[in-house]
Amino acid sequence: MSDQQDQPLDIDNAQQLGEFIAQLAAAADPDAPAITLDTLDGYMTALLVGPPPSAPIQAMDALFGDEWPGIFESQEQTDAFMDVLHLRWNEIADSLDPQALVESPEQMQLVPLISDFDDETKARLLADGSLTEDLLERLPAAGALWAQGFLQAVEDTGSWELPEGDAARxxxxxxxxxxxxxxxxxxxxxxxxxxxxYEEPEGIDQDALIDDMLFTVQDMRLFWLQQAALKAAFSEDGETPSQH
Known part of the structure; x- marks a missing residue:
């Protein structure tokens, strides 16, 4: 995958957030789709990229239902979770700073929380019983859960629609x-x-698709800012933006 610009990613905070999410997932309906740290990270990224004002609590309510705080044993634990959640939210927001994206369009600014089960990790999880052969076969490819979280947020918000035209395409x-x-x-x-x-599809693997996804997400951030600016400009003129 592409080299990423040094970004302030608090590893300890990410680990704490992952532990909290695992606790919430363990208490969720076993028949419901599994929610992982990757899922939440992709979901929050979409909320920060897209057009509507949003907050991390929106992601939590959408993924776990609005009763999720009751899973924690105390208010102190809930407060601790909210602290690590907001820190991660702010990290994502900083990585999507429009000025940095405009000034360095070829630079990877995003630092997503994407789990990568390499062969060594899989072997260790199988050995200690954390993973079965059946679950191993059903593990999604790297980046898939993050992308699913992103796309779920797009669907849930319902505000990503555009009139037919170049922008919609x-x-x-x-x-x-x-x-x-x-x-x-x-x-x-x-x-x-x-x-x-792709013009040269032979060399495209999952890592290449993830790279392109992340650069696309950065482009989306600027795309929606441009759409907002166009809408504001035409609103001042009392006109509707045309879609060519």
Whole structure:
């Protein structure tokens, strides 16, 4: 994957956040889709990228239901969780600073929390019983859970729609680049996407798709700021922005 610019990522905070999310996930409905730290991180990133004003509590309510604070044993534990949640939210917001994105468009600013189960990690988890062979076979590819969280936020907010035109087509293509990370590695759909989206598809692997997803997310941040600026400008003139 591409080199990332040094960003203030608090590793200890990320680990604490992961422990809290694991606690919440363990208490959730076993029939509900599993929510991981990756899922939450992707979801919060989409809230910070997209058009509506939002807050990290919006992600928590959407993923765990609005009764989730009751899972914690005390107010002190809830407060501690909110502290680490807001710190991570602010880290993501800082990495999406528009000025940095404009000044260094080729630089990876985002530092996503994406779990990568390499062979050594898988072997250790199998050895200590944390992972079964069946679960191992069903593990999604790296980045898939993060992308799923991002796309879920897009769907949940319901505010990413644009009138038909160039902007709508650009947004659709950007969302396809994120969805590509969720596609099964050996699926025909993934192969077709890579063949159609890349001039040299032979060298495109999951890491390349993740890189392109993250650069696309950065582009989305500027895209929505541009849409907001256009909307404001046309509103002042009493006109509606045209979609060419």
């Amino acid at each position: 650009d947004l659709s293509l950007m969302l396809e680049a994120i969805e590509a990370v969720t596609l099964a590695t050996n699926s025909d759909e993934r192969s077709t996407y890579i063949q159609e989206a």
